[in-house]
Amino acid sequence: MKTKTNTRSPFLLTSCVLLSSLGVAFSSACMAKVNYADNAGFSITNVSESHAPIEVVYSHFIQHVDMWWPKDHTWWKGSLRIDEQAGGCFCETTDTASAAHMHISYVEPNKKVVMTGGLGPLQEMGITGALTWEFTTIEATGPSNDDTKASTTSKTKVTLTYNASGNIHFGGSKATEEDAVNLVNVVDKVQAQQLNALTTFSNEN
Known part of the structure; x- marks a missing residue:
């Protein structure tokens, strides 16, 4: 009797873990690179x-992460918090379990927060890096109420950069260049969704 052999590549298996556990939706208003x-x-x-002011977006980022961060991007759909201080934690907790998603290494309120570590399945690969959130004000002009003079409003741009290092591997075997690039493209889409969740929440609240 023949047994079926699993011919799926390690990259496909790991990508499926990322996609299913993190619930990736590929539509996003973010610009990704x-x-x-x-x-x-x-x-x-x-x-x-x-469209919200920078103070509002930053406050939502820190104080309401449990509301805007996609619950499908967590281990157990637990409670999330970001400690606003160096040495703090971006952590998830439940009644019986806990996890440090990232550690906080730099905080400049309303400007920049740097987290270090590996998100999701990247942790167990030994991949680590710096996840930098930068907040900047954009001045936008538009017609005033009487349509005779231009008015200025403030919007907020959030830039999320992840610089990571470590050997990308699947099941103990080092990834091919192609599989590594494909996995990074998946991670890029995951982070686009996370960032878009923050700005959408700020627009609506």
């Missing part, structure tokens, strides 16, 4: 804008 990617590390950048 893979700066570089190989089987020893990667750099990706996503940019999104909110």
Whole structure:
């Protein structure tokens, strides 16, 4: 009797874990860019804008992460918090379990927060890096109420950059260059959705 052999590549298996456990939706208002990617590390950048002022977006980022961060991007759909201080934690907790998604290494309120570590399945690969959230004000002009003079309003641009290093591997075997690049493209889409969740929440609240 013949047994079926699993011919799916390690990359496909790991990507399925990322996609299913993180619930990736590929539609996003973010501008995404893979700066570089190989089987020893990667750099990706996503940019999104909110109509809310910078103080509001930053406050939502820190104080309401449990409301805007997609619950499908967690281990157990637990409670999330970001400690607004160096040495703090971006953590998830339930009644019986806990996890550090990232650690906080730099905080400049309303400007920049840097987290370090590996998100999701990247942790167990030994991939680590710096996840930088940058908040900048964009001045936008438009017609005034009487349509005779231009008025100025402030929007917020959030730039999310993840610079990571470590050997990308699947099941103990180092990834091919192609499989590594494909995995990084998946990670890029995951982070685009996370960033878009923040700016959408800020627009609606």
